[in-house]
Amino acid sequence: MxxxxxxxxxxxxxxxxxxxxxxxxxxxxxxxxxxxxxxxxxxxxxxxxxxxxxxxxxxxxxxxxxxxxxxxxxxxxxxxxxxxxxxxxxxxxxxxxxxxxxxPARSPRLDQPFMVIDRDSALAPDPRVRPVLMDEFEILYPACVAMFTEEVGVNPEIGNRSGYRARVAQLISQGWSFAIIEDDEVIFKTEVGAATEYGCQLQGVYVRPDLRGRGIAGPAIAAVVQQVRRSVAPLVTLYVNDHNTAARRTYERAGFQHTTTFASILL
Structure with a gap:
């Protein structure tokens, strides 16, 4: 081949x-x-x-x-x-x-809408969203661990802490890590996990738990889409668990459209 x-x-x-x-x-x-x-x-x-x-x-x-x-x-x-x-x-x-x-699977996720946006969001972008700086690594890192643990059900520091830290640092260095950081606290963050000339894929969308339900994610995602389409790739994709209705509604409000369906079997 x-x-x-x-x-x-x-x-x-x-x-x-x-x-x-x-x-x-x-x-x-x-x-x-x-x-x-x-x-x-x-x-x-x-x-x-x-x-x-x-x-x-x-x-x-x-x-x-x-x-x-x-x-x-x-x-x-x-x-x-x-x-x-x-x-x-x-x-x-x-x-x-x-x-x-x-x-048996540790976590079978059998219905994950794969969503795409090919234009800037109609939502007003949150002006606080920006690429994370390398010297903000230690501020961002705990939010990455918290999000990964919450989403995947496994602490990424167990078994290969250095590898996970290196991956977070790599995404920052590429300009693929975006966040709202205020008073050395991460309010919102996400990363581009992969990209080609056609498009890119967001991962690790996170809002600080005590601030959820306040409408932060939609404008923040709109800002990420706007910035990523100019700096990384013209189309932005992600996939989400079907049962996560709050996240799905946020992405739909931001302009993402469900184009196909993924599944993930976590072992």
Missing amino acids: TYPNFAELLDQDPLVNLFVRNRVDATRLQSRWLGGQILGYFEDDELISACHAGNNIIPVQATPRAIKAFSEHLLSERIRPSSIVGPRDAVLPMWNLLEPRWG
Whole structure:
């Protein structure tokens, strides 16, 4: 499997495949940087589907036959990832095959609207939102840990604290971390987790718990969209748990539209 052929496959759905394309562009498929491998499924020497197989399992344009083949390979490799993430119509059939050996899931998230905005929000942007400075790392970091722990159910400092700190620092250094910081307190924050020339994906949206329900998130997200579209990529994406109605309504008010559905199996 060559990089150009794989890039063409990813570009069949450039927003849904954005995370994997970001990883591939950054690593050029060199396994020591990729942190895993890319599995390819071929028919008549043509690349039909692929799968990112590392800490995260992410199917790409996966057909039913490819899903079966990928699942059999993953089971034979005896790996144990932390999650399976991607389009629901690929993740759920894959999980049905993997669950007897890998289950039960710690947190199955079977309905996650994937949302996209391709223009500035109609909401007035909060002028306090700005890129985080590197010397604000220690101010931002506790909010990142709190958000990750709340959302994923695992403290990211357990097991690989240095790795998580490095990732937070990397996003700040790239200009991909945005926040409202007042009196050395994080009011709101989010990051661009991945980006390509087509679009980018927001992650880690957080409002300080005691300030939730006050309408902070909508204008803050509008400000992030405005800034990110000028500095990172023209389209902005994210995905959210279906049961998180408050977050969904916030994104909808900001102008995000539900375009497809993801699923995540946290192991």
